[in-house]
Amino acid sequence: MNWPTVIYNEEVMREGFGIEDVGITLDAKVAFLDALSETGLKRITVGAFVSPLFVPQMGCFEEMLRKFRPKEGVTYLTFIHNQKAKKLAEQYSPPLTIEEEFCTLFLDICDVHQRRNVNRSVEQMMDSWPEVIQNAKERGISKARIGIGSAWGSNFMGKFSQSYRFSFLERQMGLLNAAGITVFEIGLHDSQSWCLPHEMEEDLKQIKRLWPEVKQFNLHMHNARGMALPAIYTALRTLDSDDTVIIEGTLGGIGGGQFGGNGRASGMAATEDVIHMLEGMGISTGVDLDKVIDCVWMLEKIIGRAGFGHVAKAGPRPMNPDAFYDPNMPGVESLEAVKHFKLGPKAYEKEGYSPWKHPISGPYYQGPRESKND
Template sequence: MSQGKPQVHIQEEGMREGMQIESADIPASEKIRLLDALSQTGLKRIIVGAFVSPKWTPQMAEVEAVIDGFTPVEGVDYTAIVLNPKGAERRAAYGHKLTLPDPTLGRSKIHLCDVFVRRNINRSQASEIEQLEQSVANAAANGITHAEISINAAWGSNWLGGFDEDERLRLLQLQYDAWTAAGIPVTRIHLGDPMSWNTPSAVRSTLRRILKTFPEVRDYHLHLHDARGMAMLSAYAAIEELDERHSLLIDTAIGGMGGCPYCGNGRATRMIPTEDFAHFLESEGIETGLDIDKLVEAGTIAEEVVGHELWSKVTAAGPRPTGDRVYAMDMPFVETFEQAQHFRQGPKVYQGALSPWREPVTSPVRDAYDARIAAEKEN
């Protein structure tokens, strides 16, 4: 019997992971325009920003204005990131527009890279481990009933090199044991990769070990950066390792924008482009419920908002043309990115381009194709 696929969910990170590495001068009105466009695509999980210090992340200085200004769509979970109690207090004031965290879910995280955690949140790996027992005790006292365990910088570091499988499992096991000792089952595992060290083979190997070690865990969450071009391949490797018993949440960002300023790669860190990943999943027969055309429009808006080209291939070239959306046979040469936008803007974008054909291009095979598509539409 063939193995079924897990339930795959997409979480949109462009408004947080993307905007935090873009210009601080982007006005809130433009961010609202992009957020409203994303809300129309069928996405069910959108992170709208982060309640963090504007001193160190000035791009989030107007997060309240963005939340005040956008128009929520029913059925979409809008969330925001916080790093401390002050941020949580600010977020709580927007419970009427945001989906607040599940109060019954506890979370713990240990970074494999001691340098990154010091740069990012001014803590050490040792302090994370030392505080684990007390954090779990506090969670149990506050009525937590299930938990997520997490490792960050899971596969490697730009300062310390790669990490081995045994270390990944050791740090997950530490957290698992702490929660289960408190009588709280672990139901989710999160793997983060801020410095783009993921590879398909590494992700595949890690998941195989995790599945063998924690077989009762059903829910997984991957946050993969794409500086080295492997994130979508690694995400697919994860899909292949899991089965119909599991759910897999994948973080993506419109246009592929994203990056942590603490990692050393800036905007080149990137994320999996949401529109590319949705197109990929649909091509593999995995339904997403997303409107690819609207994602492309959102990707175009994202480029306008940030003021430069982004990295989505589907926004640049369009989805695979099918049905009556196949290209005109006698279209002229198409050479530029601007001309390639004919799939959404029509023939006006390539008017005047070189065209070597003296007569219109015709094909009996295309005629038969057009007839078949017309008949299918009638029926």
Template structure:
């Protein structure tokens, strides 16, 4: 496997297909098909799956059957299943499904850099988010917590208010860090969210360098990047290359790149980092994800069938880089269509009948076999 030449941080993949992905898709997708997809995801080697959210079915009807999905799927040992809850009512519903669900009880402070987005998304203002910090800190102190998380949403920019200066974002992180520090709790995790697809490698670099310089005690960076402008994967890669080996980088993704927030203004054009493309990139960098790429490709194709539209991942179209026994036949004919390109998984039948101009077999000193 290729080496990148420097020690890289540990990478943790959180697959959001069933939550972030499904919440923007057709609410009429049958529960049985969601269960089929979740079971397929569980078989890939992915270790962290978000299965849905406990939210109002009036505003997110796609999640109205989350209990049905949980009742129907088959948990796989070693896989962590979580679900989102945004209020006490949702949290109470979620507790009825523990296990198989696990709940992250780590204390956290959250603020969004865009006041408009947070009002659209959670019916709260930025000021109300900040006003709630004291209660969250007090609860953490009372429970004896020693470590915490700070979360900056809309960190890179907003469809409603424009660019977010990295300095302004770091200032908001600073306020949350200080709140934990004053309470004697170490904030060792920083979460950066980008619901509106404003991330860019240079902005990511500025954030990561700023975080590392100001808060050397941070051990974990968590990225939740949407991809409506195509920079999510390269932004995550930028963070990966900048983090030291002792840190952990968590990257949220979804098969086929599905996902989106109905409040961000981009609908299904939003998307996320395709899980299969992320896994392929990491494996090629020498990072063992534990994921079966061939199986993940099949799951991405299943997801496209479930939602009824072509998806955004590249790996299901062209396959992994061929090596060894998987090198392409040297005499294969012209391959022009996506259907023909599926020969990597379907065999020669995928391009049967395609034109071939070579009158004699192609041979090469770089290959022993002729086909």
């Protein structure tokens, strides 16, 4: 199958640590970011220039930028939400990369979440768009990104219809087209974890019917209800080979917003699970999954609990004889013993029991053999 081009953006430093314990030390964050940089991930959002009054977890952000070790070939990004943030980012470039500037119109279409998040209503946000567009034109910006948050529904207002969410995309598109600014990207953010896979398919098909010129999509998928990975897979199946999709997720699937009602349980698509799926589908990522798993285990020690992802717990599918499980290992029950996939037999030394009297053999198993595709 001809898949779309995939750009993966790692958000754990901003989206993840942005809701974790404010007491996590600067040294821990720096060590973690240094390890993360060695995994082969090419794009890492490392934080945001925001007031520590509202997001105290970002209070050490600038010091972290001065202390970590940038890896050549890795693009380090920050969330640039206004001109003040842009000017601060420019002071730290490098290591930060300031990407091409576009006119960006974004709106959380849940009026309650919009107000709780930024103290501005949906109407107030839309009223600001003409000024945003005019400012972009004066600076010679000719391309734009549009997007909506809480796209599929709200914990405060319920399920949103397709016509409701598209009314906001159509308004954004109309204003920009009238100003002579070309929209090249559409973002769909599941801020409150309401998306279901069939809705993702229907919406992407509708976007392509209405605006076939748009070839880039941004998916920011929270995972409070376990639908992030199925929705991402559906997007990959729905988009064309000449499309590009930016997928945003976090190591361990941690993250979430303080104002949606699900807190840390919001989570996100877990990086280790997404990378495992992409590679299994034949979409090369250049990411070393073994190093990613190391980073997930490191992250879990830092936050003091298990992440939400699966591959760092059960391991990737063993695809060659060297990775196949020993058929004569004891019964495995604990999560610590499961780490044998990476740590070897020492992981299950104290585990379970071995009820069989003789080593397992027979016509279907004669020792490790080359795996074959069906």
